[in-house]
Amino acid sequence: MPKSVTPRVVAMIALLAAPAMFAQETSQLRGLNGSWERWPSRSAGLGSDAAPPPVDLNIAPIPEPPLRPEYLDDWRAERAEIQRLTEQGLPPANNYSACIGDGMPAMMQGMFPMEVLETPGQITIIQEAYNQVRRIYFDDELPPAEDAEPRFAGHSVGRWEGDTLVVDTVGVKDYVEFQNVPHSHLMRINERLRLVGDDYMVNEVTIVDPEFLTAPWTWTWAYLRWPEYKIQEYICENNRYFRDPELGYQRLRVD
Amino acid sequence: MHSRKFRLCSYLLVTALAWAGPGASHHSFSPFEDEVQIVLSGTVTSFQWTNPHIYIELDAADENGDIKNWLIECANTTILNRVGWKWNMIKPGDEILAIVAPLRNGEPAGLLKRVRLPDGAEHGNGGPAGPASIDFDGNPLPGADRGGER
Numbered sequence: 001m002p003k004s005v006t007p008r009v010v011a012m013i014a015l016l017a018a019p020a021m022f023a024q025e026t027s028q029l030r031g032l033n034g035s036w037e038r039w040p041s042r043s044a045g046l047g048s049d050a051a052p053p054p055v056d057l058n059i060a061p062i063p064e065p066p067l068r069p070e071y072l073d074d075w076r077a078e079r080a081e082i083q084r085l086t087e088q089g090l091p092p093a094n095n096y097s098a099c100i101g102d103g104m105p106a107m108m109q110g111m112f113p114m115e116v117l118e119t120p121g122q123i124t125i126i127q128e129a130y131n132q133v134r135r136i137y138f139d140d141e142l143p144p145a146e147d148a149e150p151r152f153a154g155h156s157v158g159r160w161e162g163d164t165l166v167v168d169t170v171g172v173k174d175y176v177e178f179q180n181v182p183h184s185h186l187m188r189i190n191e192r193l194r195l196v197g198d199d200y201m202v203n204e205v206t207i208v209d210p211e212f213l214t215a216p217w218t219w220t221w222a223y224l225r226w227p228e229y230k231i232q233e234y235i236c237e238n239n240r241y242f243r244d245p246e247l248g249y250q251r252l253r254v255d
Numbered sequence: 256m257h258s259r260k261f262r263l264c265s266y267l268l269v270t271a272l273a274w275a276g277p278g279a280s281h282h283s284f285s286p287f288e289d290e291v292q293i294v295l296s297g298t299v300t301s302f303q304w305t306n307p308h309i310y311i312e313l314d315a316a317d318e319n320g321d322i323k324n325w326l327i328e329c330a331n332t333t334i335l336n337r338v339g340w341k342w343n344m345i346k347p348g349d350e351i352l353a354i355v356a357p358l359r360n361g362e363p364a365g366l367l368k369r370v371r372l373p374d375g376a377e378h379g380n381g382g383p384a385g386p387a388s389i390d391f392d393g394n395p396l397p398g399a400d401r402g403g404e405r
Contacts, residue, residue: 234332237305
């Protein structure tokens with residue numbers, strides 16, 4: 001080795017090259033970029049309204065959460081009460097009626113289309129409803145769940161396993177509940193996203209929580225590609241809903 | 256047909272097929288009485304192109320000729336852009352007809368089902384809000400058109 005190329009120089013080159021090599025690895029486009037609408041739950045105005053290409057994804061209903069027995073009865077009672085009051089025209093106030101977005105994991109099946117952006121070292125997902133954004137980092141480590149700052153989208157890191165994008169998430173706020181299921185600060189969300197043909201994407205979601213769940217809670221969500229769609233702005237600027245002080249339902253301010 | 260300002264509106268109470276679509280909105284629509292839809296005719300006093308909902312405020316007369324200012328809830332900007340509305344297609348002063356499902360608590364507000372603008376153009380309110388069960392004359396629509404609902 002010539003004297004001019006010292007081990008220190010080699011080390012510097014390696015240090016400079018390593019992030020670039022890593023970024024190249026994580027920035028490789030895997031075809032997720034662009035707009036997606038949720039599938040198969042569709043309704044006029046929620047998505048493209050286009051006839052979808054034929055597909056057989058076998059999307060099953062989300063199973064009941066495997067809550068610990070001491071929580072399961074309360075959860076079932078709460079769900080039944082919400083349904084009963086809603087049928088009476090008195091739906092209980094919730095995060096939505098306070099203009100608070102889904103957070104994780106519900107924002108991954110938000111009511112409006114979402115956009116996936118693949119950039120070096122990062123995938124960003126924007127759900128149109130409530131302008132919700134989550135950032136999935138590849139060159140990062142997940143904070144310990146017990147130490148993660150509570151957020152709506154939590155903290156997410158991703159990696160590729162072949163053609164599957166694997167994302168782990170911790171640090172979701174306690175009151176950001178999916179289907180009214182309580183969770184602790186130790187909850188972890190694992191997602192496995194992959195394309196099915198050119199037009200569909202599936203997301204196998206698994207939630208574990210040592211304090212509330214006896215087993216992993218797993219289901220699959222799906223998305224239909226909508227290449228020409230541009231995500232719109234959504235600012236909750238004119239919320240006329242409030243919690244009725246007596247009955248607690250979502251009441252409309254009329255005056 | 257609605258050239259006269261503050262034209263008397265017809266309160267046409269019609270029992271309609273209950274609609275049970277997927278919950279997919281900012282909030283549950285159950286405070287609105289979907290089974291009882293009415294036609295409002297009046298003058299727009301405000302058109303709010305906003306989220307989480309778009310609102311039309313409408314001066315409409317009741318059966319006694321008394322004017323009430325109705326609050327009409329529409330879907331939201333992103334849904335209605337997708338089904339062909341435009342942010343400036345309604346203006347204060349416009350005379351319009353609106354089929355709405357009124358609030359159950361009797362306040363003068365309703366969920367829009369279908370609107371007819373001064374130029375005769377008609378628009379639904381997107382899938383989640385559900386279809387009109389009556390026409391603009393208040394006649395029931397048997398096997399009602401589901402307003403684009405799939």
